[in-house]
Amino acid sequence: MASKLFNLPDPGEGLTEAEVVSWKVQPGDEVGVNDLVIEVETAKSLVELPIPFAGKVLELLVAEGDTVEVGAPIISVEVDGDAGEDPDEGGGEPAEESGPNLVGYGAKAGSTRRRARKVSPAKDVPTTPGPVPALRDGRERPPQDPEVAQPAATVPEEVAQQPSRRAASPQQLRALAKPPVRKLAKDLGVDIQAVTPTGEGGVVTRSDVEAAASGGGAAAVAGVAAGAGAAAVAGAGAPFAGIGPEETRVPIKGVRKATAAAMVSSAFTAPHVTEFLTVDVTAMMDLVERLKADRSFRDVKVTPLLLVAKAFTLALRRNAEANSSWDEQAGEIVLHRDVNLGIAAATPRGLLVPNIKAADRMSLHDLAGALGELVATARDGRTQPADLAGGTATITNVGVFGVDTGTPILNPGEAVILAFGAVRRMPWVVTAPDGSESIEPRWVTQLGLSFDHRLVDGELGSRLLADIGALLHDPGTAFLWA
Structure with missing residues (x-):
């Protein structure tokens, strides 16, 4: 038998660290290849990581709540067979081995193989509190709970790893909480x-x-x-x-830290311009109610945001230059074929902006399903890194907070972002077909469109905002543009 270390892989796109949220296993548990063993929080999402080999868990090397660098050992597992012998050293302590290259882990790093030491079982091994032992690479072991006894530094490592002689794990004595x-x-x-x-x-x-x-x-x-x-x-x-x-x-860490850095970068890199439009959306609200009653939409959630999202994607197809990015390094403007529509979602972890790929090519029903799944996944903290990358335009629905409108900051790499304000009943001047005017209560909302003035000039930005407003005022216009 030999022990093997599992190092924290990169759970996202070039991330350097992650925070341990919860362990799915405890010392003494048997694990198989691809079994989920740990849940970590990165700057982008919550991710459950599988282990690339099978065996019995010997030790959890990091505690819940610790921030761990990618590549650092997080768990020790007893596996069948010897670990081999390092050609430069005649034996040595157990070391990490490479395993199957799992999806999302990137390329496999090289590793060495060493033969496990063979020692006689020690008698009367003390388990009183003592100095915290160092990890095998010489770094200090991450701090554990202060009220839990740590193994004494004098305990031989091989004996301490035997489950029958080990002291209780700190995680086994942790308070019960989600x-x-x-x-x-x-x-x-x-x-x-x-x-x-x-x-x-x-x-x-x-x-x-x-x-x-x-x-x-x-x-x-x-x-x-x-x-x-x-x-x-x-x-x-x-x-x-x-x-x-x-x-x-x-x-300041995790999503909040990443969001702050992105917003500062965007605010001081892209020259922002924001324009506003107040729209009579009575026809849009009537359509929302009709769709809710339609049998074909009973399996999805229909909200005003759905129609705003559809109008935004159609208007971006009609004004394709606004669906673009500025590539400073290449000195190029990148025109995107698809509208990857981001929806800003407030979650317990902070603001996330997952996006729906090729939203402009979806039917209204499919877009409703994608919106519902996106919001539910974001609020549960299960958004995957791929769903947070590649957005081309974003909607921020400030209306859910009763806010009329705002001046949203662009997501880095995007040219436009639309703020959708609260829909309210307000007095409105209505013009009849014969030209006569009257004041009537109508459903009204305000839109705020921010755009990167390097990519979108005043004419294009105004035309895009006016098109969105026209679609929301008269949803039947969509048939002419779809």
Whole structure:
């Protein structure tokens, strides 16, 4: 038997690190090839990672909540057979081996093979707390829960890896809580181990964490290390390091960090222009109600956003130059064939903008299904990196918050973004066919279109916005453009 290390692969497109959300296995569990063993959060999404070999889990090398660099070892597994021998060294400790190249893991890295040491079983192995041992590459082992005893540094590694002689794993003694509750506790600086659970079966709930954060529960609060943002867990009831009682600090990472960098880059790279249009969308709202009652649309969700999305894609096909990107390095303007429509979605992890590939070529029913799936996946934190890349135009639906309109910032690499405001009943001047005018209550919305002035001049931007408004005012116009 030999032990093998599984290193954190790149779960996305060139990502350098990921945060451990939850383990799917524990020491002593048997795993097979492609079994999901860990869930991590990257700057783009939540990803469940499979392991490329089979065996018995010996040790989890990182804890939930740790941020781990790509390529760092995260789990040790006992596998059948010897690990071989390093040609430069006559034996040595177990080392990582290469395994099957799984989808999404990129190219396999090279690895060495070493023969496992053979030692006699030790007697009376102590399991009292001691110094935290280092990882095999010399780096300090990631911090574990402070209240859980760590194996003594004097325990031989081979003996410590035998399940029958191992001390209890920190993960086996962790508080029971769902990943979103753990993340909330971490964001609020609450040590979830010290929270008194009120959920069924001793599960820590969201309200338990919130009560602890406000001083209503027993909680140990983590201190925040300056600059690095790493949490050093203090004793029960300890305050944030260097933070007064009237403020809370949350580390900037994950989606929020990536979004901030992208928005700053876009705001100071692309010259933004925003134009606004107020539209009578009474006919659009009537169509929404008719579609809801239509049998062929009963399996999908029909909302005003669906018709705005359809109008936007049709208007972009009619004004194709706006569906483009600026390639500074190549000195070229890239005209995109398809409209990959991004929908800004507010999620517990921050703002995500997944996109629907070739949305302009979809029927209204198919677009409704794609929209529903996109929003549900984003809110569940399951959006894949590929769905976040390659967008060409975006809609941000600020109307769901009761906001009339806004001046949205472009997504990097896109030329246009449309803000769809709240749809309200308002008095409106209506012109009859004979030219007479009257004031009537109508459904009205405001649109805000931001565009990159390097790619879209005032004429093109105005024409695009006017076309979107015309389609929403009279949806029957779509038949002329489809």
